[in-house]
Amino acid sequence: MTSWIKENCVSFFQLFCIKVVKTGRVPQHIAFIMDGNRRFAKKHKHAETVVGHHKGFDKLSETLKWCLDLGIPEVTVYAFSIENFKRQEDEVNGIMDLARDKFQRLLNEIDSINEWGVKIHVAGRLSLLPEDVQQLISKVMLATRYNNKMQLNIAYAYTGRDEISRAASCLIDGVQNNELPADAIDEDMISQTLDIGEPELLIRTSGEVRLSDFMLWQVSHTVLYFSDVLWPEFTIWNLLGAIIHFQRHAPPSQPIKDNTEVQQEFLDKLERRRWKDLESIVGC
Ligand code: FPP
Numbered sequence: 524m525t526s527w528i529k530e531n532c533v534s535f536f537q538l539f540c541i542k543v544v545k546t547g548r549v550p551q552h553i554a555f556i557m558d559g560n561r562r563f564a565k566k567h568k569h570a571e572t573v574v575g576h577h578k579g580f581d582k583l584s585e586t587l588k589w590c591l592d593l594g595i596p597e598v599t600v601y602a603f604s605i606e607n608f609k610r611q612e613d614e615v616n617g618i619m620d621l622a623r624d625k626f627q628r629l630l631n632e633i634d635s636i637n638e639w640g641v642k643i644h645v646a647g648r649l650s651l652l653p654e655d656v657q658q659l660i661s662k663v664m665l666a667t668r669y670n671n672k673m674q675l676n677i678a679y680a681y682t683g684r685d686e687i688s689r690a691a692s693c694l695i696d697g698v699q700n701n702e703l704p705a706d707a708i709d710e711d712m713i714s715q716t717l718d719i720g721e722p723e724l725l726i727r728t729s730g731e732v733r734l735s736d737f738m739l740w741q742v743s744h745t746v747l748y749f750s751d752v753l754w755p756e757f758t759i760w761n762l763l764g765a766i767i768h769f770q771r772h773a774p775p776s777q778p779i780k781d782n783t784e785v786q787q788e789f790l791d792k793l794e795r796r797r798w799k800d801l802e803s804i805v806g807c
Contacts, residue, residue, distance in 0.1 A: 526635070528588050528635070529585045538592065540759075547767075552596070553590065554737070555600045556726070557582070557602070563756065564578075586598075586762065601678045603647075603681070605682045608680075630663060642668065644675070646679070648689065649679075
């Protein structure tokens with residue numbers, strides 16, 4: 524069974540190439556639309572499509588190791604869209620079982636994840652998930668909360684439009700509860716109320732060139748990279764190619780604007796509330 528971070532998957536020559544690529548600008552946040560798992564299962568004549576998702580997870584664990592070696596501090600993956608609930612029951616159940624299995628495994632291996640310093644953040648409308656999956660996810664987020672080498676955002680029961688509408692409700696609640704004046708709401712406040720920050724590079728595999736409702740607000744300045752390979756067949760060479768593409772097309776970094784005191788106070792309160800919600804799901 525594959526762990527979350529695959530060890531010993533980088534050869535000496537690959538490490539050398541990583542070092543060469545690192546002499547240029549490396550994206551500080553990469554997002555992946557891991558597409559093509561079912562086509563992979565079909566291509567390799569597996570009767571069950573969920574085999575493709577298992578292979579997809581294995582590829583994720585390799586990719587995380589490559590990103591750690593590249594020194595990338597934030598990675599986001601689109602693992603399950605709200606739209607995916609409409610797939611056949613067998614497949615949805617298979618993906619939920621995969622999540623149960625992998626999140627439980629992560630808790631069993633928590634010392635190793637903490638050694639790697641990976642903070643896991645699951646982004647999405649968690650209330651749509653089975654209760655035991657919600658509990659596992661909450662435990663994982665709480666257990667990795669203080670890690671700071673890499674943040675892994677897993678978009679699960681997620682769509683970009685749903686994320687934006689949840690952020691809007693949050694801000695409206697803030698105004699109605701007199702925690703935030705209406706004129707304190709600006710683009711930066713909306714960005715900071717969303718689940719996930721802005722990626723510098725977005726990679727989609729399998730030849731599709733759509734965003735499929737992923738991080739719609741956040742990609743306004745993101746470099747996009749589309750690759751024809753199916754996600755389970757993605758290699759370190761595809762990743763390095765995407766980073767070289769980024770180095771050729773990246774816009775200059777944007778300066779970060781400071782929040783006002785009232786904005787910062789609201790955001791801190793929101794953050795504390797989100798952690799409390801997770802603690803109450805776990806029951807502590
Ligand atoms: C898209 O390919 C992929 C998904 C809907 C699921 C991706 C999930 C994983 C890689 C596992 C992640 C698991 C955890 C616990 C983080 P597709 O099914 O749409 O394939 P197709 O485009 O060939 O139809």
